[in-house]
Amino acid sequence: MHRGNxxxxxxxxxxxxTAIIFSALLLTHPIYVALAVGGDSEAxxxxxxxxxxxxxxxxxxxxxIAQNNWTGxxxxxxxxxxxxxxYNLTVYDEAMQVxxxxxxxxxxxxGKNVVAVQYVLVERTDxxxxxxxxxxxxxx
Amino acid sequence: METSxxxxxxxxxxxxxxxxxxxxxxxxxxxxxxxQPSPYDTEMSRKLAEYLLLETGNPSxxxxxxxxxxxxxxxxxxxxxxxxxxxxxxxxxxNQENYYSISYLEAFAAVGAQGKPFRISVRPVxxxxxxxxxxxxxxxxxxxxxxxxxxxxxxxxxxxxRCYTVLGNDVFNASASTSSSGVxxxxxxxxxxxxxxxxxxxxxxVEPNIMSYAVCAFKHNSAGAVQPQGTFADLSPLNxxxxxxxxxxxxxxxSVKVFSYNYCFNLEKTGESSNIEYYGITQLSxxxxxxxxxxxxxxxxxxxEWVAYPQVPLDFGSNFTGQYDVMDAFSFHFMVSINSAVYExxxxxxxx
Numbered sequence: 001m002h003r004g005n006x007x008x009x010x011x012x013x014x015x016x017x018t019a020i021i022f023s024a025l026l027l028t029h030p031i032y033v034a035l036a037v038g039g040d041s042e043a044x045x046x047x048x049x050x051x052x053x054x055x056x057x058x059x060x061x062x063x064x065i066a067q068n069n070w071t072g073x074x075x076x077x078x079x080x081x082x083x084x085x086x087y088n089l090t091v092y093d094e095a096m097q098v099x100x101x102x103x104x105x106x107x108x109x110x111g112k113n114v115v116a117v118q119y120v121l122v123e124r125t126d127x128x129x130x131x132x133x134x135x136x137x138x139x140x
Numbered sequence: 141m142e143t144s145x146x147x148x149x150x151x152x153x154x155x156x157x158x159x160x161x162x163x164x165x166x167x168x169x170x171x172x173x174x175x176q177p178s179p180y181d182t183e184m185s186r187k188l189a190e191y192l193l194l195e196t197g198n199p200s201x202x203x204x205x206x207x208x209x210x211x212x213x214x215x216x217x218x219x220x221x222x223x224x225x226x227x228x229x230x231x232x233x234x235n236q237e238n239y240y241s242i243s244y245l246e247a248f249a250a251v252g253a254q255g256k257p258f259r260i261s262v263r264p265v266x267x268x269x270x271x272x273x274x275x276x277x278x279x280x281x282x283x284x285x286x287x288x289x290x291x292x293x294x295x296x297x298x299x300x301x302r303c304y305t306v307l308g309n310d311v312f313n314a315s316a317s318t319s320s321s322g323v324x325x326x327x328x329x330x331x332x333x334x335x336x337x338x339x340x341x342x343x344x345x346v347e348p349n350i351m352s353y354a355v356c357a358f359k360h361n362s363a364g365a366v367q368p369q370g371t372f373a374d375l376s377p378l379n380x381x382x383x384x385x386x387x388x389x390x391x392x393x394x395s396v397k398v399f400s401y402n403y404c405f406n407l408e409k410t411g412e413s414s415n416i417e418y419y420g421i422t423q424l425s426x427x428x429x430x431x432x433x434x435x436x437x438x439x440x441x442x443x444x445e446w447v448a449y450p451q452v453p454l455d456f457g458s459n460f461t462g463q464y465d466v467m468d469a470f471s472f473h474f475m476v477s478i479n480s481a482v483y484e485x486x487x488x489x490x491x492x
Contacts, residue, residue, distance in 0.1 A: 007146030014154035021158050025165045042186065047473065050224065054475040054482055057222050060348040072347065075298075079265060079346055080475055080482075083293045 044085065048117035048136040051080035058122055062123035065091050065099065065130055069099050074104050079133075084138045092131040095125065099130065144483045179492060185470040188253060189487035192260065193224055193474060197250070203229030203381035206240040213250035215260075224476040226485075229378055231262055231478055232449065234456035239376035239383055244457050257445055257490040259460065263453035264352035264429075265293035265475070266299070268344045272358055273325075278285045279332070282360060286326040287454025288318060290344055291353070299344040299352070302401050305330065307338040307360060308442060309395045318344075334441035335361035341431045343401045349427040351401065351481040355446055362442075372438055375447035377430075382407065382447075384417040384434055391443075393417060393436040398449075401428035421449065427480035450478050460490060 055061040055076055064073045077087055086107030091099040114137040121130050195214030202210050204227075215234075217227040227307045233242050248257065269289050276283045290299040298320045305312040305328050318324040328340060340356045356367045374385040384393065396407040396419050403426055411418035421430070430449040435442065460469055468491030 007149070010146050010150035011153065014150045014157070016159040018161065022161055025161065042183065043472070045258050046186070050475050053223060054477065055348055056476060057348070058480070076347055079292065079297065080352055082473055083295065 035047050040113055044113075044115040044136045045117055047082055047085060048087070048115065048134045049119070051077060052117065052119045052132060052134060054080055056119075056121050057140065059124045061132070062121050062128075062130065063125070065121075065132075065139070066123045066125065068127065069098075070100055070102050074106070077104070078106055084139050085136050087137075088135045089133075090133045092133065094129045095132065113137055142455075168226060177313040181468065182470055185256075185473055185491070188251075188256060188258075189470075189474075189489055191434045192251070192258070192487060193226065193476060193485065196220075196227075197230070203227045203231075203233055206233075206378060209485055210242065210250040211247055212252065213247045222477070224474055224485075226262075226476050226478045228385045228450045228479050231454070232451045234260060234262070235292065235451040235454040236456070237374075237376075237453055238378065239374065239385070240378045243436075245261075247457070252442060255491075257458035257460070259455065259457035259486075259488040261453070261455045261486040261488075262450075262476070262478075265350045265482060266290055266297045266344070266346065267351050268299070268301075268342055268352045268354035270340060270342055270354045270356040272356070281329050281331050284328040284330070284360075286328065286340065286356070287326040288316060288326050288342060290318045290322045290324075290346075296320065297346055299346045301326070301342050303328075303343075304341045304399045304404055305338055306341065306435060306444060307334050308336055308341035308435055310334060311397065313404070330360050332361055337362070337366055337444045339433055339435075339444045339446060341399045341433070341446070343399065343428060343431065345401055345428070349477070349481050351428050351483075353429050353431055354432060355449065357444065358417065358488040367443070369445065371445075372436075372443040373434055373445045373447055375432065375434060377421060377432060377447060377449040377451065379409075380423055381410065382421055382432055382449075383484075384419065384445075386415045386417070388438055389415070391415075391436060391438045393434055395436075396432065396434050398422070399431045399433070400424055400425045400426045407432070424479075429479075429481060452478075452483060456492060457488075460488065 013017060089104040093099050114135050117134040119132045168452045192215060194216050196216045196218045197214035198211040200206055200218040215230045216228045217225050232238055233240055235241055271287050273285045273287045290297045290372060299318050301316045303314040303326060314326060316324045316326050337357055343353045345351055347419055359366060372387055376383045398405060398407055398421060403424060407419040407421060409417055410420045431446055432449060433444060433446045435444045469488055470487045471486060474485045476483055
């Protein structure tokens with residue numbers, strides 16, 4: 001290496017080191033995002049679970065599933081969940097096979113902080129078990 | 141010598157860049173970190189809010205026993221079968237218009253969480269509004285056309301409605317449904333043989349037992365303006381009894397009726413002392429708010445008053461406008477049931 005080029009090499013080293021530091025700082029960004037949405041997750045889970053409990057207070061949720069009344073189920077969820085919350089609901093039977101073959105949702109949850117609420121219920125007429133998985137996220 | 145200068149310049153550049161990067165990132169991130177509520181505070185506030193709705197308080201029947209002193213505060217119904225099942229009388233006593241209401245200071249002391257002011261709001265999940273659009277007078281009757289709308293946060297809700305029009309001792313029934321756009325038209329026909337202030341009561345339902353109501357007073361065959369609620373009598377329901385305090389001497393009550401989604405019937409007088417009358421309210425299995433109307437005469441003029449049981453909507457507690465209250469307030473929403481009907485409850489917990 002020529003002595004005249006060594007200074008330029010060191011400047012390049014400095015730039016490389018700086019790039020490494022910036023990269024490290026950029027990589028820490030998800031931590032701040034996680035901090036910001038931590039409280040949201042609790043609130044979303046609480047809202048989702050609360051809605052499902054209210055819907056099934058007198059067994060109506062089981063009845064709607066047994067009747068395949070997905071429109072009614074979707075309407076009730078839309079009313080019970082807070083404004084601005086999108087959802088996607090899937091119903092499974094005892095064998096964990098999907099029962100609802102039509103979409104029960106009110107928006108696209110892709111790219112959002114989505115919380116899944118799992119709720120097990122018994123349909124009271126025929127004593128069938130269902131697992132309801134409700135995914136909720138804030139609309140943005 | 142030349143290498144040393146290069147090295148020093150390179151090192152200086154690296155340090156300056158690193159420091160400026162750190163300063164830049166800190167400037168950007170600092171507001172987020174500064175305003176980030178502690179997860180512990182949030183969680184503690186949430187648990188405390190849930191505690192208010194899941195505990196019965198002590199004594200567990202403090203809602204229906206107006207004379208007892210409150211040891212601990214909680215709104216849950218004694219022996220509840222499902223979470224967030226609230227006691228109709230405990231909720232009613234939060235309404236400051238009720239004669240038996242408890243004060244915020246009494247509740248705050250009974251909660252026992254010093255430095256945690258709170259506010260509780262209970263209201264129907266959606267709103268019903270009634271407005272008189274037009275009226276047609278005919279020789280023997282008058283026809284009133286009402287616009288009905290059912291909305292939740294200004295978004296339309298389709299609901300089923302049961303409507304009752306009270307005029308004197310008579311009740312006229314009607315039913316309607318709002319469309320998916322949340323509107324409906326309601327027609328009320330009243331005979332011209334009657335006159336006075338009529339009361340239109342609309343009780344709306346959205347499955348699963350999400351209930352709301354609206355009341356609209358209007359004049360039929362009589363002059364003058366409709367008097368505001370509470371002009372003639374103070375009505376306070378509690379423990380399935382109605383306390384009606386008549387505000388003017390010489391007033392007489394001619395009928396007391398209760399309206400729910402599926403039922404409508406008269407209430408019987410159970411007691412009387414000077415200007416206060418008591419009426420028993422039959423316990424209903426109907427998952428519905430009850431609207432109680434009191435009609436009577438003030439001299440020769442008729443009057444009508446009404447009250448809802450449970451007495452919602454209501455706001456109870458700190459208004460968070462004090463200089464120490466505006467910091468760190470956490471608000472939590474819950475769907476609760478009162479008398480099997482679903483309402484929305486917002487609990488706001490303040491911090492120190």
